Amino acid sequence: MENVLETDQLGKRYGKAWALRDCSLRLPVGRVAALVGPNGAGKSTLLHLAVGLLRPDAGAVRVFGESPYNNTAILSEIGFVAQDTPLYRDFTAAELITMGSKLNRRWDTALARNRLAQLGLSPDQPVGKLSGGQRAQVALALALAKRPKLLLLDEPVASLDPLARREFLQALMGSVAETGTTVLLSSHLLADLERVCDYVIVLHSAQVQLVGAVDDLVDSHRQLIGPRHGDAPIAGVAAVVRASHTDRQSTLLVRTNGPVTDPAWTVREVTLEDLILAYLADGAAPASHAAWGVPA
Numbered sequence: 001m002e003n004v005l006e007t008d009q010l011g012k013r014y015g016k017a018w019a020l021r022d023c024s025l026r027l028p029v030g031r032v033a034a035l036v037g038p039n040g041a042g043k044s045t046l047l048h049l050a051v052g053l054l055r056p057d058a059g060a061v062r063v064f065g066e067s068p069y070n071n072t073a074i075l076s077e078i079g080f081v082a083q084d085t086p087l088y089r090d091f092t093a094a095e096l097i098t099m100g101s102k103l104n105r106r107w108d109t110a111l112a113r114n115r116l117a118q119l120g121l122s123p124d125q126p127v128g129k130l131s132g133g134q135r136a137q138v139a140l141a142l143a144l145a146k147r148p149k150l151l152l153l154d155e156p157v158a159s160l161d162p163l164a165r166r167e168f169l170q171a172l173m174g175s176v177a178e179t180g181t182t183v184l185l186s187s188h189l190l191a192d193l194e195r196v197c198d199y200v201i202v203l204h205s206a207q208v209q210l211v212g213a214v215d216d217l218v219d220s221h222r223q224l225i226g227p228r229h230g231d232a233p234i235a236g237v238a239a240v241v242r243a244s245h246t247d248r249q250s251t252l253l254v255r256t257n258g259p260v261t262d263p264a265w266t267v268r269e270v271t272l273e274d275l276i277l278a279y280l281a282d283g284a285a286p287a288s289h290a291a292w293g294v295p296a
């Protein structure tokens with residue numbers, strides 16, 4: 001399957017501290033991917049490297065097979081909304097739409113205008129006078145109007161109210177279904193991500209903890225509840241990701257390599273949220289997806 005974004009041992013350092021380290025991942029075409037991790041995990045750094053705003057200090061990042069830092073031509077295929085949704089504050093939304101139409105090859109003016117109308121946002125007001133959430137909506141409308149092949153969104157819904165959030169994610173999904181755009185969006189709102197994403201990248205402390213298709217990851221993990229567990233191997237379990245114990249009972253989130261049939265264990269399916277929380281809690285033990293054998 002074709003990969004839109006690929007990184008190989010990608011690293012970015014600020015002074016002596018690595019903001020992103022040994023990051024190897026693939027994002028296949030057509031996916032809507034969640035980029036998840038605690039504050040300071042390296043999410044924005046990864047997005048900035050992918051859009052060529054930062055130059056790697058180690059390894060490589062390729063978007064559509066090219067280095068975004070050295071090849072500005074591919075930027076026409078990438079839409080990016082940064083975390084603080086920077087816009088020229090003295091410009092009106094209408095002026096920004098006109099500017100977009102002059103600067104972009106595949107610009108969809110009607111889409112941008114319709115979204116603003118749908119949202120009840122005046123196209124004639126300087127965007128600096130809009131609320132933070134309204135400005136985010138304008139930035140997102142402009143990003144969709146670019147009709148990019150890859151859309152990178154850094155916490156796009158953080159400043160939106162719950163209804164606006166739901167509406168935006170629906171609009172995003174509609175646009176993706178129509179155009180086949182690959183999306184990578186960072187967010188802390190796991191329930192939102194669970195609704196819209198079919199791929200996930202979990203970062204912690206500058207390193208990739210988990211990456212893969214949501215279906216594959218959910219299929220290859222289980223929660224086990226049973227007698228207090230020591231180190232003894234359990235048939236069907238490739239690795240224990242997270243364990244919690246009482247005096248007599250253990251609850252394990254495990255990666256499986258076959259069915260767990262030992263009757264001592266009650267086996268439950270996991271949700272994406274269970275998985276993300278388990279891998280985030282286990283952030284001290286990073287590994288590449290290759291090491292886990294999780295399909296990319």
Ligand SMILES: Nc1ncnc2c1ncn2[C@@H]1O[C@H](COP(=O)(O)OP(=O)(O)OP(=O)(O)O)[C@@H](O)[C@H]1O
Nearest residue numbers: 014018019020037038039040041042043044045046
């Ligand atoms: N310009 C900078 N100068 C120095 N350190 C930086 C800079 N930008 C980011 N960092 C550091 O790099 C690390 C990763 O930051 P990054 O912004 O990528 O995290 P994040 O996962 O996007 O966090 P958040 O969820 O808070 O937005 C952090 O430790 C941060 O302090």
